[in-house]
Amino acid sequence: MSERELVVLGTASQAPTRSRNHNGYLLLWDGEGLLFDPGEGTQRQMLFAGVTASQITRICITHFHGDHCLGLPGVLQRMSLDRVPHVVEACYPAENRDVFARLRHAALFRDALDLRERPVEGVGTVIQVAPFRLAAEPLSHGVPAVGYRLVEPDGRRMLPDKLAARGITGPDVGRLQRQGHLAVGDQVVTLEQVSEPRRGQRFAFIMDTRLCDAAFALADGADMVVCESTFADAEAALAREYGHLTAGQAGRIAAESGARLLVLTHFSQRYDSSDGQRLATEAAMAFGGEVVLAHDLDRIPLPPRRPPATPVTAR
Numbered sequence: 001m002s003e004r005e006l007v008v009l010g011t012a013s014q015a016p017t018r019s020r021n022h023n024g025y026l027l028l029w030d031g032e033g034l035l036f037d038p039g040e041g042t043q044r045q046m047l048f049a050g051v052t053a054s055q056i057t058r059i060c061i062t063h064f065h066g067d068h069c070l071g072l073p074g075v076l077q078r079m080s081l082d083r084v085p086h087v088v089e090a091c092y093p094a095e096n097r098d099v100f101a102r103l104r105h106a107a108l109f110r111d112a113l114d115l116r117e118r119p120v121e122g123v124g125t126v127i128q129v130a131p132f133r134l135a136a137e138p139l140s141h142g143v144p145a146v147g148y149r150l151v152e153p154d155g156r157r158m159l160p161d162k163l164a165a166r167g168i169t170g171p172d173v174g175r176l177q178r179q180g181h182l183a184v185g186d187q188v189v190t191l192e193q194v195s196e197p198r199r200g201q202r203f204a205f206i207m208d209t210r211l212c213d214a215a216f217a218l219a220d221g222a223d224m225v226v227c228e229s230t231f232a233d234a235e236a237a238l239a240r241e242y243g244h245l246t247a248g249q250a251g252r253i254a255a256e257s258g259a260r261l262l263v264l265t266h267f268s269q270r271y272d273s274s275d276g277q278r279l280a281t282e283a284a285m286a287f288g289g290e291v292v293l294a295h296d297l298d299r300i301p302l303p304p305r306r307p308p309a310t311p312v313t314a315r
């Protein structure tokens with residue numbers, strides 16, 4: 001089974017606390033490492049979490065408030081220092097190209113990293129590769145901000161017993177997968193006869209925003225939604241004024257989008273660890289799925305694939 005998990009590097013919004021570093025999330029997805037919103041201290045948090053700069057293949061920034069990007073200079077410099085050999089793509093709101101440029105060259109260093117910028121304009125696909133499609137949608141915050149959605153295409157899972165029954169082994173399995181059919185003796189075996197539908201997995205990353213349609217669209221049918229919940233429901237007015245979500249609203253997004261696992265993060269410094277249960281409970285009152293309150297250095301696995309027959313959305 002391939003490794004798909006979220007490594008939580010930090011969970012604080014505006015100001016870090018003794019127990020929470022600024023934001024930072026590394027999504028490990030098979031051989032890829034997508035680094036979301038590296039806040040200040042991300043480089044050191046990676047060390048504590050046991051992940052390396054070489055594991056980063058793409059960087060996604062939702063917006064350029066400091067808690068989501070001040071770790072970028074250090075991370076890029078470290079990737080250069082470590083001579084990361086592969087191409088690294090960086091996505092961010094296109095309106096703030098200048099801010100990205102400043103962060104990229106905030107300090108003097110020998111820049112050896114092959115970094116390709118992918119500024120995000122409007123709604124749509126940002127990166128399309130065989131294993132997944134990464135899409136973005138604008139969110140509702142005080143500055144240009146986007147959320148991200150990673151979608152694995154649906155595929156087919158080969159059934160070993162059915163392959164064995166027809167005597168198909170070795171390179172013939174790959175041939176059958178590529179061609180969709182295979183001549184075995186005087187018969188033709190089709191892919192459908194020896195496999196079953198396999199639902200692609202979906203991941204959504206929703207940071208600083210008011211409640212908006214885009215948040216629901218990003219989370220649609222997601223296996224894991226990482227969602228900001230800066231405030232408790234009692235501070236709903238503050239949340240709206242500053243362009244943030246409450247824990248209950250995060251729960252509503254997950255519920256109405258038919259998501260499965262909701263990861264709450266980006267907490268206001270006004271809450272300490274004793275308030276965590278309250279935030280999780282408020283989200284759970286709106287959402288019947290699993291709610292996880294993120295802690296720094298947590299590793300949260302993506303849930304197993306949905307069974308083929310399960311409807312993807314609740315709507």
Ligand SMILES: [Zn+2]
Nearest residue numbers: 013014067208
């Ligand atoms: Zn923030």
